[in-house]
Amino acid sequence: MSKTVLMKGNEALAEAAIIAGCRQYFAYPITPQNEIPAYMSRRMPEVGGTFLQAESELAAISMVLGAAAGGVRAMTSSSSPGMALKQEGISYIAGSELPCVLVNVMRGGPGLGAIAGAQGDYFQATRGGGNGDYRTIVLAPGSAQELADFTVDAFDLADQYRIPVLILADGYIGQMSEPVVLPEPTGKTFEKPWALTGAKGRSKNIIASLKLIPDNALEEHNLHLQEKYDLISENIRRIDTYHTDNAEWLIVAYGTAARIARKAVDRLRDEGVKAGLFRPLSLWPFPDRELHEIARNAGKVLTVEMSMGQLVEDVKLSVNGEVEVDLYGRAGGAVPALDDIIERINSYERENHTHVQAS
């Protein structure tokens, strides 16, 4: 079964969702993720599932909530402006502790922005754009292969922790065609005694985020959620490193930015600069301890992102002032230029710098 196929990232993700057993998919069209609903509209009927083009992203995410409450695997996908609308439902899903998979194939913003890939929704994804104290697991794939692999994994994580899992991709990764080995189903199963299947032979189940009685019910609920989030933070620490062992310069990047950063590492090393790449694969939980360790050894950090200083905040929180951090950000669909990354680091080297700091 390990056949290599050439697929667009968005399609690899869609097929992976089906491999993972997702049979309920609801979405509203938006570029650059339109391949996903198109693919699902063809495939879902073949596998006896639901493809439904919703009237809006508000409706699509609510449909996911309903399907997830029924105990089945459900997914929605969108891009940045659509993700903004889904925040209402995501907050309800998190509060109701329902599992589901969300996909954001990011484009440039703010507002309608443009359709080229970007990473400007990092804050929205990792801080939560909806109301209240809640978290979603955020995975950051960097290739079509990872889009597929992470999607299969995301469904298991969602069921295991009863939490929305967000695949945070960007338009370039979603649209690019690459060789992919489609993943196998994991075969994991999850009991869902809480699911709403009708109160037959059991007392009734209720799924709601509203907690009114007793007076402290909502705080208790928040504390319970926090315990769960702490557990997830202990268990999910995903990173990919490249030449970090003896690195003196550490580049931190994810998604498309990381692909360019990886090339920069190669070129810098050819030129005699010991550079390495730290790629967080989970953005929440952010692998802070792991980054801290590696960054401390390297001594100098450059964050490369397709946004104007979002990822860099987590990088700085991770190194907690102990390591100097600079930022190279591009926005609005622009990708970081290989030469610019190299020049940024070389210029520090030339100037025999005393410190490195993002302005």
Add this chain to the structure above:
Amino acid sequence: MSAKTIPMYKRPKGLTDVRTHYCAGCGHGIIHKLIAEALEELEVLDRTILIAPVGCAVLAYKYIEVDGLEAAHGRAPAVATGLKRALPDKMVISYQGDGDLLAIGTGETIHTANRGEDITIIFVNNAVYGMTGGQMAPTTLEGQKTLTSPYGRNPAEVGFPIRACELLDTLESPVYIERTSVHNPASVRKTKKAILKALKYQKEGLGYSFVEILSMCPTNLGVEPVVGADWVKDAMIPWFPLKKFRDRPEEKKEEKQAS
């Protein structure tokens, strides 16, 4: 047991034996009871999921003995769509107020009806935002004073009260659309029939049913319960005529067989 001791009026099995949080004279409690009775009669209590709205009926799932789910304000029909698509053999009820169904959730209302989702919508029209303390609703009557229409609803500024049944009656898919009321015992009995019919159609897989129920919110009208009920009759019914707009189960059965 002699005929005389058979209780004629009893708590239906589907109605939880607790005090509700509703005000005296509120229509929500009556409507809950009718739903519970209908579900019991159709023998579907153990395969029904009730979706509660954001509104005074936000805790409806506490009072009806079926699985319960919450939706964000206005999104109950979308939540119902997702659930029903996932579990087509379950009965799914979307219970909604006028603000929920005709303001913040207008999009979901129209598209769910247009798709002919196999669900039942129970629409409780009390001409006001009950839960938030009595603001103007999309169904607030012309000249009606509310917290946010202190001089009375002025159609020149905010439009006329929206008639949901008439709006949905322009769509092809729904199988059943009726407007009833609960302002007196006779109308309560008619409402019971309508709810029963809507749920029966869902049990038979015939598609989308919509029952609008004119209901009392005496609290926000600032009147006694009896006056609240009279107000539904005298003020609401002239604008919202009680009527069966659509009832075509046979056509739906044929369509079903053909597909």
